[in-house]
Amino acid sequence: MTALSAFPARLAWWRKRRGLSQFRLATAAACSQRHLSFLELGRTKPSREMVLRLSSALDMPLRQANELLLAAGYAPAWSEADLGAEALAPIRGALDHMLSQQEPFPAVVVDRRWNLLQANKGAVAMVEFLVGPLKPGAAINLADALVGPDVLKPHLTNWTEVVHYFVRSVEADAAVDGTAQTGALLQRLLRYPGVRAAMAQAAPSAGDGPVLPMLFQKGQTELRLFTTLATLGTPRDVTLQELRVESFFPMDDATRDVFCRWAPTSASRARSPRQ
Numbered sequence: 001m002t003a004l005s006a007f008p009a010r011l012a013w014w015r016k017r018r019g020l021s022q023f024r025l026a027t028a029a030a031c032s033q034r035h036l037s038f039l040e041l042g043r044t045k046p047s048r049e050m051v052l053r054l055s056s057a058l059d060m061p062l063r064q065a066n067e068l069l070l071a072a073g074y075a076p077a078w079s080e081a082d083l084g085a086e087a088l089a090p091i092r093g094a095l096d097h098m099l100s101q102q103e104p105f106p107a108v109v110v111d112r113r114w115n116l117l118q119a120n121k122g123a124v125a126m127v128e129f130l131v132g133p134l135k136p137g138a139a140i141n142l143a144d145a146l147v148g149p150d151v152l153k154p155h156l157t158n159w160t161e162v163v164h165y166f167v168r169s170v171e172a173d174a175a176v177d178g179t180a181q182t183g184a185l186l187q188r189l190l191r192y193p194g195v196r197a198a199m200a201q202a203a204p205s206a207g208d209g210p211v212l213p214m215l216f217q218k219g220q221t222e223l224r225l226f227t228t229l230a231t232l233g234t235p236r237d238v239t240l241q242e243l244r245v246e247s248f249f250p251m252d253d254a255t256r257d258v259f260c261r262w263a264p265t266s267a268s269r270a271r272s273p274r275q
Helices: 001-016 020-026 032-039 048-057 062-071 084-104 121-131 142-147 159-179 180-190 195-200 253-260
Strands: 109-110 115-118 213-220 221-230 243-250
Touching: 001 048, 001 062, 020 032, 020 048, 062 084, 084 109, 109 121, 115 121, 115 142, 115 243, 121 213, 121 243, 121 253, 142 159, 142 180, 159 180, 159 195, 180 195, 195 221, 243 253
Parallel strands: none
Antiparallel strands: 109 115, 109 243, 213 221, 221 243
16 A cells, blocks of 8 residues: 555554544644544645654653654654663663562563563573473463463463453553554464353452462472563654563462572572472
């Protein structure tokens, strides 16, 4: 599609996806409803400033805002640097610091679709205890590892409750970014055995505790953990906006003691913790 035909369709698609009328979007973007109507009909070409105002009013992720600019015939406004780029050295330093400070408890860095980018020693120790040694350099998707039948599921005793919550979060991501890739991830997760049945169950109630724990068990070892997710504040780069840091914390002293015992072992990826 040419820019003149792609932009109107893309703009209308995003407006409807956000559940906004032309009047509400026009008000949020500080333009008239008539002007917005002409933009969606392709009768008026938007200025670069107008495209940026519309993408902001639509709360579009930076990647999708760039795509809207390209559809209107303008260059992207937001960079997309490789995480290893020199310009992102301060960010890498911050991520290293966060993961190091979380030791001996697990922490990982993932992208928007849960591809593993970085893990601390505590995370490696836990995964290798549960599923065995990791292959160096192997691509790992944490969503597949959590939801699929063969990796973490055999050891996650409350798999149904965790998957119910997790897949709902992926649904929310798919609604926000509107990409085929996140939609494909969601559909892949839904095809795994037991997932649709888990989704049909009622969500865990607040009476079961203030947070939903992840309860792992292998042999006589039990791990009770809860997680937090952190993102970078005010990112101006696509890569950085899509980064997430997930940290795992013990919910009891027994779990804390297990990770503290593993700490010396986790210093070497060549060795895995034993029961």
